[in-house]
Amino acid sequence: MEQVIPIPTLHLFARLDRLLIDLLVSLSPQDWSKLTVARLWTVKDIAAHLLDGNVRCIALLNGHEGPPPTDPINNYQDLVGYLNQLNATWVNAMKRMSPQLLIQQLASTGAQSITYLESLKPFENAKHAVAWAGEETSLNWFHITREYTERWHHQQQIRDAVGKPGILTKELFYPCLDTFMYALPHTYRNVEADRGTIIKITISGDAGGDWYLHKTIDKWIISKSLLHPGNADAEVIIDEDTSWRLFTKAITPYAAMQKSIVTGDVNLSEDVFNTTAVMA
Numbered sequence: 001m002e003q004v005i006p007i008p009t010l011h012l013f014a015r016l017d018r019l020l021i022d023l024l025v026s027l028s029p030q031d032w033s034k035l036t037v038a039r040l041w042t043v044k045d046i047a048a049h050l051l052d053g054n055v056r057c058i059a060l061l062n063g064h065e066g067p068p069p070t071d072p073i074n075n076y077q078d079l080v081g082y083l084n085q086l087n088a089t090w091v092n093a094m095k096r097m098s099p100q101l102l103i104q105q106l107a108s109t110g111a112q113s114i115t116y117l118e119s120l121k122p123f124e125n126a127k128h129a130v131a132w133a134g135e136e137t138s139l140n141w142f143h144i145t146r147e148y149t150e151r152w153h154h155q156q157q158i159r160d161a162v163g164k165p166g167i168l169t170k171e172l173f174y175p176c177l178d179t180f181m182y183a184l185p186h187t188y189r190n191v192e193a194d195r196g197t198i199i200k201i202t203i204s205g206d207a208g209g210d211w212y213l214h215k216t217i218d219k220w221i222i223s224k225s226l227l228h229p230g231n232a233d234a235e236v237i238i239d240e241d242t243s244w245r246l247f248t249k250a251i252t253p254y255a256a257m258q259k260s261i262v263t264g265d266v267n268l269s270e271d272v273f274n275t276t277a278v279m280a
Helices: 010-025 043-061 076-096 099-119 140-162 170-187 240-247 253-258 266-274
Strands: 198-204 209-215 220-223 234-239 261-264
Touching: 010 099, 010 140, 010 170, 043 076, 043 099, 043 140, 140 170, 170 198, 170 209, 170 220, 170 240, 170 266, 198 240, 198 266, 234 240, 234 266, 240 253, 253 266, 261 266
Parallel strands: 198 234
Antiparallel strands: 198 209, 209 220, 234 261
């Protein structure tokens, strides 16, 4: 029996890339220097970071891996620090590149990077685990959809900074949200609750939906339906614009909570707002 990919996203990469190029071409010279919600990164810095992602995929497609870390990586924060250093080195070097050349390079590398992702067998182990979901080993389909969320949220950051229409559509945003929800069981790993406890998470808006966090005997699991009859012990409703900002650390947990609706056991639901689905 053929295995079904839980969150298929490969078919969306080319469309997302086309939207990115159209967006970048439309920017004014002033737009490129505008700050984004990615802290100190400008629009140009984020475009450069997206190019780095393409280049890394093409390197792997050609059988090339970068040098290993110079310092040991013993925990999650070590990994975040290592990735932050890699990202900063690339972004700083790309300050020499003009916006026009950045667009050209993104346009010419996009298809090749997708070719690499298409070469991966979805149910084999990925080269890199999805660490923000608490995994030490991940399957390729999850690695691919994690890569999709990276490209989606960075493009959304640019759109947000320059006041362009967002990409909060059912086609493009819902798979991103569905992937973000995989961070919830890891966020709740140390939260004590009775077996059968249910937390309902609703993202309101055209691209949103419902997810349920269930407590089993020894862990929390996420699903898109109730695994057994019963009412939720807590419910969190977050609007779609706040949701992408929350899960990518573009807004504080407190600010997100102030914009949301929480019912039932508030103490049980508060960790929803501590969920991060990026390496940070």
